[in-house]
Amino acid sequence: MTENNYAVTAENLTRKFGSFTAVDKVSFAVKKGEVFGFLGANGAGKTTTIRMLCGLLQPTSGQATVAGYNVYTQYEQIKMNIGYMSQRFSLYEDLTVRENIEFYAGVYGLKRKQIKQKTEELLTYLKLWDQADMLTVSLPLGWKQRMALSTALLHDPDIIFLDEPTSGVDPDSRRNFWLLIYELADKGKTVFVTTHFMDEAEYCHRLSIMRDGKIVELDEPQRLKQKYHADTMQEVFLNVVNEGGSDK
Amino acid sequence: MAESNTNPILINNLQKSYGAVRAVRGVSFEVQEGEIFGLIGPDGAGKTTIIRIVVSLLAADSGEVLFKGRSxxxxxxxxxxxxxYMPQRFSLYQDLTVRENLDFFGDLFKVPLDVQRQRREELYAFSKLGPFENRRAGQLSGGMKQKLALSCMLMHEPDVILLDEPTYGVDPVSRSEFWDILKKLAERGTTILVTTAYMDEAHLCDRVGLMFDGQLLALDTPSALLKQFDKPLFLVESSRPHETYTALKNADFKGEYNLFGNGVHISAGKDFSRNKLIKLLEENRIEYKSIRPVQPGLEDLFLELQRTAAS
Known part of the structure; x- marks a missing residue:
């Protein structure tokens, strides 16, 4: 089956809130191992789409699968197969680094022995042994960000949703973070990213741009730049989103 | 001596620590009348601390801070x-409408009612919020909330305004609309000190201070800053940029190299050339699709200054 090559599929996916159509017949497919960028203005329908894909919100109509599971019926399986990291990081700042990792491992249902093993693995991987018993609040932002990503990966999900993961992080740490993302993609993980940093959008293999509930562009960053005769994704984005400005 | 200085904002050797954390380490700059001055840097650089000290919400440990010539x-x-002053998380009243929020801030600053009416109309024209007058603030989009927050702050017509990350989390279109408003305010003579973590907003400022780790790494007009990066810079495009980057790292290349979109930006001093670059790539068997010289951006400069400061 072709669907096995895809981590996420959506076909005519729609969500209405009363008379308002937040997501309007959206169709796309994300390949396994792909870094997929999900762009759009505030209120274009990105968050609603992601919430449906993560099994947090039922679609009004249309179809979607995540990791091969149906979003209408198999949301529990979906939750076990995805990782989610938001710009707010959701780390407990008054727990130590070690306690945060153990806490999330527990939440994801890992066994006591696995928790111990995973915690040690992560501390080594993040080079945080010296900080293991320090309060998380005292870590620099770039480290917290790497740690938040790692805790979202504790249950070894196939698909990772990153919601504006690098807001406010310095340029050097942001690049280190993207090297981690590529590393994950090389291991076959699928990465689904939303961002307002247009230079960051260019790191994605493919990008979709939403406007008024619809996906209006979906292609590789280079090809989008060619299409709009633009030097930067910022120009592309402004072009795409402003085209629809008059019908608001 | 500096008390006679007429610039709206003057900061001289400002220091501020929170316990052991040195948030601001000897920062000096002046904001001139009618200019847009941008403090640009990541979270934790010290931008918010400086703003809060200038608006008197926080006391400096040492150094001089003058507002309109007064300490x-x-x-x-x-x-x-x-x-x-527009703080990072502006406390709009979510249950009040756009109009009610504006009225509230007008009353708070004791602006006479007829003046309030006139300003409200001006601000609606600026912000395009007029049609949403009766919408509750909590129901506005992120970009519109920021415009309302700005409008509320402008009800008492301050001629010096400080905005702390007003475009945080706002999409590129709404960001550009917000900056259009700031430009119009500056044209009317308003002095603006604004902070942001978006490097691409730097060129919208008259002058820019690049901040990292409590220090000002550089301060100048955007075009003069870019001239500080006075050496050839190349974009090496490849289908797998992170592998190109890792290969350069493994080759122990001594120049500067950073991920940029679908490639890597590479520089190595003033006499670096295309031929030297090709030699480097071929000697290390690093695959690439194309090489082209590129104009450095502020992000290139920031990365360089950031690493110099850290080492």
């Missing part, structure tokens, strides 16, 4: 009545 610490009341 901030000694003229708190003067500062608070004359400054416009």
């Amino acid at each position: 901030v610490g000694e003229h708190i009341q003067f500062v608070r009545t004359n400054v416009g």
Whole structure:
């Protein structure tokens, strides 16, 4: 089956809130191992789409699968197969680094022995042994960000949703973070990213741009730049989103 | 001596620590009348601390801070009545409508009712919020909330305004609309000190201070800053940029190299050339699709200064 090559599929996916159509017949497919960028203005329908894909919100109509599971019926399986990291990081700042990792491992249902093993693995991987018993609040932002990503990966999900993961992080740490993302993609993980940093959008293999509930562009960053005769994704984005400005 | 300085904001060797954390380490700059001055840097660089000290919400450990020629610490009341301040998380009243929020801030600053009416109309024209007058603030989009927050702050017509990350989390289109408003305010003579973590907003400022780790790494007009990066810079495009980057790292290349979109930006001093670059790539068997010289951006400069400061 072709669907096995895809981590996420959506076909005519729609969500209405009363008379308002937040997501309007959206169709796309994300390949396994792909870094997929999900762009759009505030209120274009990105968050609603992601919430449906993560099994947090039922679609009004249309179809979607995540990791091969149906979003209408198999949301529990979906939750076990995805990782989610938001710009707010959701780390407990008054727990130590070690306690945060153990806490999330527990939440994801890992066994006591696995928790111990995973915690040690992560501390080594993040080079945080010296900080293991320090309060998380005292870590620099770039480290917290790497740690938040790692805790979202504790249950070894196939698909990772990153919601504006690098807001406010310095340029050097942001690049280190993207090297981690590529590393994950090389291991076959699928990465689904939303961002307002247009230079960051260019790191994605493919990008979709939403406007008024619809996906209006979906292609590789280079090809989008060619299409709009633009030097930067910022120009592309402004072009795409402003085209629809008059019908608001 | 500096008390006679007429610039709206003057900061001289400012220091501020929170316990062991040195948030601001000897920062000096002046904001001139009618200019847009941008403090640009990541979270934790010290931008918010500086803003809060200037608006008198936080006391400096040492150094001089003047607002319209008066020492901030000694003229708190003067500062608070004359400054416009938009904090990072603006406390709009979510249950009040757009109109009610504006009225509230007008009343708070004791603006006469007829003047309030006139300003409200001006601000609606600026912000395009007129059609949403009766919508509750909580129901506005992120970009519109920021415009309302700015409008509320402008109800008492301050001629010096400080905005702390007003475009945080706002999409590129709404960001550009917000900056259009700031430009119009500056044209009318308003002095603006604004902070942001978006490097691409730097070129919208008259002058820019690049901040990292409590220090000002550089301060100048955007075009003069870019001239500081005075060496050839190349974009090496490849289908797998992170592998190109890792290969350069493994080759122990001594120049600067950073991920940029679908490639890597590479520089190595003034006499670096295309031929030297090709030699480097071929000697290390690094695959690439194309090489082209590119104009450095502020992000290139920031990365370089950031690493120099850290080492």
